[in-house]
Amino acid sequence: MQVNSVDELVSELRQGRMVVLVDDHTEDLNQGVVMLAAEHCDAGHVNFMARKARGLVCLALTEERCRQLDLPPMVDDAIGEKSNFTLSIEAAEGIDTGISAADRAHTIQVAVAPHAQPADIVQPGHIFPLTAVPGGVLTRAGHTEAATDYARLAGLLPAAVIADILTPEGTLAEGQALADFADAHELKIGSIADLIHFRLVNERTIERVREGAIQTAYGEFHLVAYREFNSGDIHLALTRGDIAPDQPTLVRVHAQSALRDLCHSHLDERPSWSMAKCLEAVAASERGVIVLLARDESPERLLDSIDMALGGTPAAVLSQPDIYTSVGLGSQILRDLGVGKIHLMGAPIKYNAISGFDLEVLDFVDP
Template sequence: MNDSRIVSSEELFSELRYGRPVLLQIDNSAGSAKGLVVAAAELCTPEHITFMARKARGLVCLGLTAARCQQLSLPLMVEGDEEAQPFTLSIEASTGIDTGISAVDRARTVRVAVAQDATPSDLVQPGHIFPIAAVEGGVLNRVDSAEATTDLAACAGLMPAAVFAEVLDPRGEVAEGNTLLDFASEHGLKVGRVSDLVHFRLANECTVERIREGSIDTAHGAMQLTVYREHTQGRVHLALSRGEIREQDPTVVRVHVTSTLRDLVGTTLSDRASWRFDDSLQKLAGAERAVLVLISRPETPDELLAGVDRLLGNGGGDQLQSADGYASVGLGAQILRDLGVGQIQLLSAPVKYNALSGFGLEVVDFVNPGMDH
């Protein structure tokens, strides 16, 4: 959305440094966006909490780095689901508060949690502040609320921690579009986009590097292999490509996260179309320009058993896809940009990818299994 009311990321940084809240739009490839009221955690005041609770009306959360969560011994509520919002146990300051629900009490809890010398004994659980752990690498690896808000604070030169709440409309639903901009105008908030924050970070750093490349023979013909190492976790990821990749011309793309059952056994869920690895490779072989990014994702025993349970009808959802689309877009997007991709014909069911434009990418078409393009 192009609007004169959208300001640069640098202007948002300045607002946070002065202790003023801002509105950050988490924009996606479908052209919609949700909005977060954000304030720097180290400068959090009762007035910030009151505004978020009464005006924004979403759940008041605290974005923290994984290192800070570890420092405070805050375990995740749900382990092993990389696409679920990584909430930790809720918290309360262990001293200096009354019931914990007041704005004064919640602001104190936030400040206690982000104090430089904070220890687990400074907090108790459960409480009235809801921390969310950001992945290492921030929006360059995953584009969601915790990563966006902690990156925003860090880029402002502040502690990488932020208190935030989602903006709801008068009906209590997630506010979008002009409703968000009108909300910001009414309350004097400067508005920025997470895609611009991604672009700002990409101009200064990236979290993957190219370490190997060359031509190889596959079951579906010769392809170019490019190997990348991820700085944050040290994992190695692969990209297979063919043809002359040009930014202005659509490229057939598959970003494929490894799965033991789907890729080695060849299973799929009966109610959901899915691209197997070999099918994806065959599709690439017939395209003029194509890239397959293979994201290495080690599976824990619990994750493998959860996949088995889904196949056997024992419950569980698709761990690799959240209800509102993929948030973990950054890693694959960085690789695609390094290879020169701009416009994408994506081998996937239609989903919304957060901040994709910040990486200079645009999805022009989705291709489901069995479709001829």
């Protein structure tokens, strides 16, 4: 897929034009959205997104703006790719039914006004805000974060209107279908991967704070501790062997689980990588890296894990891997350690735009 540069997209957004935003340059499993800086959104743009893109019209906002508007999450302790939805909104005044393109554009302008207040909007409504995580695509390589990052780079409020692009048959457009859509409507295409590259030249959201050799039950590892600027969390990396970008490296980016890691529980029909299994596998390999992210296990997720371990019905929340808010963060750490080609200890899931971090997943290793 031929994509335009970050500078070209920024110029388009600055001039109030829509663009197509895709994950990467690849043609397969590459989903996209049409986006526009929220400040420039009018009824014509909303109508185009609803009739031509066909996806849900959403408003990507920063955490700060969501606090300013007192917008709570749609679901408490949500997990998964769509966990960043807030309650839907409507402008409190100046609209009719709320569903028309003009009404929705008005709601967007009210929400992104410089001095907007909670009283200016009501819930529920016909605009669906999404909260971008702090750090943007360097923390989470998603369309929400990319959209707000691009708007910010254009010198505008970091808020954007986005809509998934669907085919005439109603399925998510991918690869060539996205290129055809952009060509048919004379829209420039940009990628999250290129945006990550662009930001990494001058920005990072982590720093090394400690490192040295440690002894474990599986031998000696090199430990590197990273502090995350936005949250202050400390993340750990354990490495073995000489890490080089051109040499395949066994990798695990690990979110903690009390039952799996401390109690060593497991389900026969659902094998998974515990921390002990990861250490053992890396110790036996020529080179390997384990990244342990400081992500708290919510009470609901822990109870779901307990229910499953006790033979209960698997909860729907566990069907979505808890990876979406950690891809960018884990990728930054892997890039800093010199990792390039990866044998990934994990499920065969699409990881958005990791080529932007100069990473390539060669295959997935079954536990």
